[in-house]
Amino acid sequence: MSLRTSLSTLCRRLSLRHPSSRLPSSAAFSSESAPAQEEKTPEKKSSSFASLLRQSSWIQMGDPKGKVVVGEVYHVIEDDLYIDIGHKFPCVCRKPRNNSENFRRGVKVRVLIKSLELSQKFLGYENEMTLMEADGVLLGLYSKSSS
Incomplete structure (x- = not known):
């Protein structure tokens, strides 16, 4: 499908007049299959x-501090687990000493949220700087029976 055909299809959907419709050659570029695809x-x-x-689960939850959420481990560096909790920043937790081989990439875990964004004042700065991490406590592996 050419760019001109897709542009004319888009204009037709939006009920706009295609700017090249004033040109005499615009009929040569129109496609008979485009309206059929549109109807399907x-x-x-x-x-x-x-x-x-x-309707999102984060808004329905209210204030997430102190609540348990299910996240997914998406990265493991040495003893640190980077967990996607569905918020702006990931939660970084230490890998537990026992059963540490079970905590690998792609595993769902339960996390108790302490803070959604860690920030601190550093020496010489008046404003707090974000560490681009959420603060949480790893509670363990997620299983449907534990929810």
Whole structure:
């Protein structure tokens, strides 16, 4: 599909007049298959951003401090586990001494959230600087029976 065809299809969907429709050669670039493809695609119900945000699990949870969430280990460096908890920053926790071989990349774990963003004042700075990490306590592996 050429750029001109896809642009005219987009304009048709938006009910706009294609800027090249004034040109006599625009009929040569139109495709008969484009309307057929358009009819086959089902219309998706679009939700507003506000309703999607209200329905998200993070907003429904309220203040996450002190709550247990399920995260996924996405990176392991020596004894540190980098856990995606679905927020702005990952949670970095120490790998436990016992059963440490079970804590590998891709494993789901339970984490108690202390703070969503660690920040500290460093010597010579008036403002706090973020460490780009969340603070949490690793509670163990996640299993559906433990939830």
